[in-house]
Amino acid sequence: MENLIADRMSDIPKSFIREMLKIASQPNIISFAGGLPNKDLFPTESLTAATENVFKIYGNDVFQYSNSEGFSKLRAYIAETYSKKNIDIPAKNILITNGAQQGLDLIGKVLLNEGDGVIIEEPGYLGAIQAFSLYNPYFSPVAVSEQGMDLQQLELAISKRTHKLLYAVPNFQNPSGITYSKENRVGLAEIIQKKNIFIVEDDPYGELRFSGSPQPSFKTYIPDKTIMLGSFSKIIVPGFRIGWIAAPDAIFEKLLIAKQASDLHTCNFTQYIIHQYLQDNAIDTHIERVISTYSEQCQCMISSINRFFPKNVQFTQPEGGMFLWVTLPSGISAMDLFDIAVKEKVAFVPGTPFYINDKGDNTLRLNFSSVDTATIETGIKRLGNAMRKLQENQR
Amino acid sequence: MENLIADRMSDIPKSFIREMLKIASQPNIISFAGGLPNKDLFPTESLTAATENVFKIYGNDVFQYSNSEGFSKLRAYIAETYSKKNIDIPAKNILITNGAQQGLDLIGKVLLNEGDGVIIEEPGYLGAIQAFSLYNPYFSPVAVSEQGMDLQQLELAISKRTHKLLYAVPNFQNPSGITYSKENRVGLAEIIQKKNIFIVEDDPYGELRFSGSPQPSFKTYIPDKTIMLGSFSKIIVPGFRIGWIAAPDAIFEKLLIAKQASDLHTCNFTQYIIHQYLQDNAIDTHIERVISTYSEQCQCMISSINRFFPKNVQFTQPEGGMFLWVTLPSGISAMDLFDIAVKEKVAFVPGTPFYINDKGDNTLRLNFSSVDTATIETGIKRLGNAMRKLQENQR
Numbered sequence: 001m002e003n004l005i006a007d008r009m010s011d012i013p014k015s016f017i018r019e020m021l022k023i024a025s026q027p028n029i030i031s032f033a034g035g036l037p038n039k040d041l042f043p044t045e046s047l048t049a050a051t052e053n054v055f056k057i058y059g060n061d062v063f064q065y066s067n068s069e070g071f072s073k074l075r076a077y078i079a080e081t082y083s084k085k086n087i088d089i090p091a092k093n094i095l096i097t098n099g100a101q102q103g104l105d106l107i108g109k110v111l112l113n114e115g116d117g118v119i120i121e122e123p124g125y126l127g128a129i130q131a132f133s134l135y136n137p138y139f140s141p142v143a144v145s146e147q148g149m150d151l152q153q154l155e156l157a158i159s160k161r162t163h164k165l166l167y168a169v170p171n172f173q174n175p176s177g178i179t180y181s182k183e184n185r186v187g188l189a190e191i192i193q194k195k196n197i198f199i200v201e202d203d204p205y206g207e208l209r210f211s212g213s214p215q216p217s218f219k220t221y222i223p224d225k226t227i228m229l230g231s232f233s234k235i236i237v238p239g240f241r242i243g244w245i246a247a248p249d250a251i252f253e254k255l256l257i258a259k260q261a262s263d264l265h266t267c268n269f270t271q272y273i274i275h276q277y278l279q280d281n282a283i284d285t286h287i288e289r290v291i292s293t294y295s296e297q298c299q300c301m302i303s304s305i306n307r308f309f310p311k312n313v314q315f316t317q318p319e320g321g322m323f324l325w326v327t328l329p330s331g332i333s334a335m336d337l338f339d340i341a342v343k344e345k346v347a348f349v350p351g352t353p354f355y356i357n358d359k360g361d362n363t364l365r366l367n368f369s370s371v372d373t374a375t376i377e378t379g380i381k382r383l384g385n386a387m388r389k390l391q392e393n394q395r
Numbered sequence: 396m397e398n399l400i401a402d403r404m405s406d407i408p409k410s411f412i413r414e415m416l417k418i419a420s421q422p423n424i425i426s427f428a429g430g431l432p433n434k435d436l437f438p439t440e441s442l443t444a445a446t447e448n449v450f451k452i453y454g455n456d457v458f459q460y461s462n463s464e465g466f467s468k469l470r471a472y473i474a475e476t477y478s479k480k481n482i483d484i485p486a487k488n489i490l491i492t493n494g495a496q497q498g499l500d501l502i503g504k505v506l507l508n509e510g511d512g513v514i515i516e517e518p519g520y521l522g523a524i525q526a527f528s529l530y531n532p533y534f535s536p537v538a539v540s541e542q543g544m545d546l547q548q549l550e551l552a553i554s555k556r557t558h559k560l561l562y563a564v565p566n567f568q569n570p571s572g573i574t575y576s577k578e579n580r581v582g583l584a585e586i587i588q589k590k591n592i593f594i595v596e597d598d599p600y601g602e603l604r605f606s607g608s609p610q611p612s613f614k615t616y617i618p619d620k621t622i623m624l625g626s627f628s629k630i631i632v633p634g635f636r637i638g639w640i641a642a643p644d645a646i647f648e649k650l651l652i653a654k655q656a657s658d659l660h661t662c663n664f665t666q667y668i669i670h671q672y673l674q675d676n677a678i679d680t681h682i683e684r685v686i687s688t689y690s691e692q693c694q695c696m697i698s699s700i701n702r703f704f705p706k707n708v709q710f711t712q713p714e715g716g717m718f719l720w721v722t723l724p725s726g727i728s729a730m731d732l733f734d735i736a737v738k739e740k741v742a743f744v745p746g747t748p749f750y751i752n753d754k755g756d757n758t759l760r761l762n763f764s765s766v767d768t769a770t771i772e773t774g775i776k777r778l779g780n781a782m783r784k785l786q787e788n789q790r
Binding site: 133 | 494661
């Protein structure tokens with residue numbers, strides 16, 4: 001019966017990262033491989049209290065079928081949060097999704113015919129590559145660096161063929177940890193403004209800034225072309241699967257129809273709990289606690305890298321988020337390093353899956369959000385040892 | 396920017412039913428239009444207690460990212476439930492989804508290339524038509540009647556072109572309320588057995604049998620070709636969005652990849668609560684209570700129809716589920732009836748949306764699960780009046 005499988009599934013290999021994460025979860029291995037928030041920071045007591053309040057206030061309303069748009073009070077809260085940042089998105093343009101990941105799927109469903117052009121960051125978020133891949137687009141990767149997207153490469157890509165969308169994680173990007181500068185955002189917006197292209201601004205980490213200043217959203221420059229994705233996964237909890245799409249009128253209704261066809265609506269109960277938690281608690285205080293911890297862990301990772309990694313290894317210095325990106329000397333394979341590192345009892349994700357076309361063999365992603373500082377120090381030391389062993393082997 | 400929308404969205408009109416449900420939800424209108432379980436039957440206290448227990452037992456584990464397959468204990472429970480019915484489906488072949496609706500989307504994603512043949516019941520479940528439509532299949536409708544699917548029509552449809560899947564709701568079908576007889580199931584399985592076609596057996600209502608005997612699943616006849624969809628929406632609560640796909644090995648891994656790309660995983664928290672509820676409570680006792688209420692409401696609707704509808708109106712006599720199907724005399728339009736009925740303060744869903752190709756103009760669906768018996772009697776009386784007015788107008 002396997003021959004009945006649709007063509008769109010043929011290019012999607014069994015997830016390499018899932019296999020890798022299985023190895024990384026073996027006992028005694030220090031893992032920088034995952035992309036998990038630190039579960040010690042989950043506001044368990046406040047969520048327990050919010051849940052009790054939801055039962056008291058709403059009774060069995062939370063159990064019934066609901067509309068596809070999402071809980072109206074939660075949509076209003078999200079619109080208000082944007083408004084406080086001088087971003088004008090009315091609640092009617094907000095669609096609650098099962099995490100921002102579902103937003104990617106719905107955008108692909110609504111916009112992408114087979115072969116349509118999608119500009120993707122290089123390296124780029126694997127979940128976006130996977131979600132869009134199922135609609136068989138043509139990916140045009142454009143490099144990102146510490147300044148943001150390479151605008152020359154972008155202009156070149158756009159001149160070569162038409163594209164329907166550009167996908168970007170401009171704040172503390174996954175996987176690289178980089179943030180687009182203001183100048184880069186302005187330049188990018190100017191390029192897109194002239195074209196008939198949507199930009200998907202995925203911003204799961206935006207609130208988690210340790211240093212520097214917040215940069216403007218593309219929504220402030222090209223509002224009619226910007227689709228924003230947001231999520232409570234990194235600032236409250238991911239297991240509730242509550243994210244959203246904030247989309248212009250031009251496609252909102254189609255996204256809603258796609259949502260309805262995909263699963264009718266997002267879980268009511270957790271939408272209500274998130275909203276109640278936001279009513280009953282000062283989210284900013286909680287976020288400050290998350291920032292403080294992640295910042296400390298990030299600094300610990302950087303200082304440990306400076307102590308323990310060979311000097312010919314480069315790495316990014318994130319201003320926020322959960323990831324840091326490492327570049328080994330050219331010719332040194334992160335896949336080879338992975339095998340040695342696992343023997344040293346430390347794991348990470350090699351960079352290649354974040355590239356279209358198997359590039360980035362000498363890169364890797366390190367997660368610092370889910371591991372405490374003592375463990376980070378030990379793990380980075382082990383990884384430094386593994387790097388030395390690999391470089392010695394290759395001499 | 397509207398011109399960027401993908402071709403697959405072009406055939407999906409703004410949901411007619413959603414517009415209709417808005418009208419039906421106006422004050423003082425008795426609505427048989429929705430498809431909602433009766434919220435007075437939701438086990439609110441037990442679910443509240445189960446939620447407290449989940450917090451106590453699992454702590455903040457329920458808040459973290461999880462695997463795409465779903466909560467292992469819930470998958471094991473579902474496998475065990477099948478096993479008690481002598482259906483052999485190991486837990487490893489069960490994928491937790493956001494309601495069975497997501498199962499439809501994932502099956503479409505994994506199996507359907509543009510133009511692939513899908514056999515669909517006529518009338519058929521609108522959510523399935525919508526979900527599959529987004530993958531641009533070729534629908535071959537096959538009539539269903541009180542006996543089940545029309546096997547001659549099925550043979551004819553299959554002889555004319557190849558098909559990848561057949562979608563069926565064999566128990567208390569939505570929208571018609573009919574149930575496939577055992578003979579019909581055997582005959583259908585024999586036809587499919589010879590072909591390279593998956594059958595999708597969607598069974599959200601199967602537990603809600605008021606009369607007659609349970610009929611065997613297609614899984615017992617053609618196990619390698621049967622994909623089963625199940626849901627806790629109708630037997631516990633729908634707002635948690637917990638359903639599942641039980642799929643053969645041939646496509647399980649692909650469904651899992653599609654799930655991961657679509658939204659990473661289903662809400663953890665409600666998976667844990669459903670599982671805990673099932674541990675702490677006798678679900679059979681709860682289901683008996685639901686059956687008893689729906690059975691009474693269904694009988695009330697039938698006796699009210701016998702009293703108040705014109706004698707030239709036909710209707711199905713469901714053995715379970717939530718719906719009953721009405722056929723007006725040929726030439727009488729249920730859309731015309733809808734307008735008059737709304738003036739009489741009663742609403743229903745006209746049958747046409749459940750057909751491919753605008754058939755069924757003289758049919759309509761009545762829901763009996765969400766309305767109490769006194770209201771059913773009043774509503775059916777109003778609807779009978781509306782039918783008489785329409786027939787008089789047309790004389």
